Amino acid sequence: MSSPWDVYDALIDDLPQDVTVVLSDRGTRWTRVVNSADGVGSAWSMKDTSRPAISVGTPDAGRPIRDVAALVRSWNLAEASVGQAAINSWYSRAEVAARNGFVPTGAGLTWRQVFDPYADAVTGRVVAIIGHFPFARAALHKAADLQILERYPEPGDYPDTACEYLLPQADYVFISSSSFVNKSAPRLIDLAVGGGAHTVLVGPSTPMHPLLLELGVDTVTGYVPDPEVGRAEVIASLSPTGQIGPGTRMHQHRTA
Known part of the structure; x- marks a missing residue:
């Protein structure tokens, strides 16, 4: 690009x-x-x-x-x-x-389990996460260095501007797809992939399009809402809660 x-x-x-x-x-x-x-x-x-x-x-x-x-x-x-x-x-x-090649990740899985498959793979590795996921540290505690980068940092986090310095040195990079909204996604992907990191896009904001795999992302995770979420009254009731609502997590891995 x-x-x-x-x-x-x-x-x-x-x-x-x-x-x-x-x-x-x-x-x-x-x-x-x-x-x-x-x-x-x-x-x-x-x-x-x-x-x-x-x-x-x-x-x-x-x-x-x-x-x-x-x-x-x-x-x-x-x-x-x-x-x-x-x-x-x-x-x-x-x-x-x-049609775009995405498959269900597993029945009943929520976003709290999105890091669990990498629990052993990150052992002794440097891991960077874009976005403060409160459940990430517990899942990835075997990492030698777990770096959380956040626009509004909490104690222990790095400011997101550290991405230019930290991502090229990381072994694994997890990118919150809310970064598509603030326009940082293309640069974050470039930094992670360019540095050779195993790169994963996470979150319901993810567009499930194979283009992202062509850019070098290793795994793209997304979300298909249950049909009833589309009803106006359901949306109105869900929005204030902060919950994403019922649906199915989907993913696709990049093939070498």
């Missing part, structure tokens, strides 16, 4: 022309978009609104999914959350994810 925007353009270019947005909801922690093909997409809600929104006064509902998805390019990050959720509303459809 010659430009970081190429990643976003490719994700938008593969969206259908004839699908529209039916509903969008900017929840406290999760932003959701429902499309006319019954797809539901989620993205981490970011509240940064320093730049003017480019869609002020324009309702999301009724617009082509590609138009709403283009909001991911906005530097008003609250608006960009809607764009990423619109992108994911297509790639998080079960049939689209399957």
Whole structure:
């Protein structure tokens, strides 16, 4: 990719022309978009609104999914959350994810278990995690050095600006896909893959598209919501809770 925007353009270019947005909801922690093909997409809600929104006064509902998805390019990050959720509303459809090569990770698995498969693999290794996952330290305690990088650091975390220094030296890098909203994902992937790290994208904000594997990511994890999550009343009740809602974790590994 010659430009970081190429990643976003490719994700938008593969969206259908004839699908529209039916509903969008900017929840406290999760932003959701429902499309006319019954797809539901989620993205981490970011509240940064320093730049003017480019869609002020324009309702999301009724617009082509590609138009709403283009909001991911906005530097008003609250608006960009809607764009990423619109992108994911297509790639998080079960049939689209399957067509793109993604398979269910396992029945009943939640995001709390996303690091568990790497518990032994990271033994004695340097591990960097983009995003503060409170359950990561327990799962990856065998790592020689566990580095958590966070935009709003908690005690023991590194500031996320340390990525330029730490990721090229890491053996394993786990990247929260909320980074697609704040536009840091392309650079984080480049730093991790370029340094030779085993690189994993995690979280419901992940667009399940094989492009990410072509960029060198080793494992892409995503999420397919249960069909009922698409109902307006369910979205309204879920948003304030901070919970992502019922669904199935999906993944795809890169083949050598």
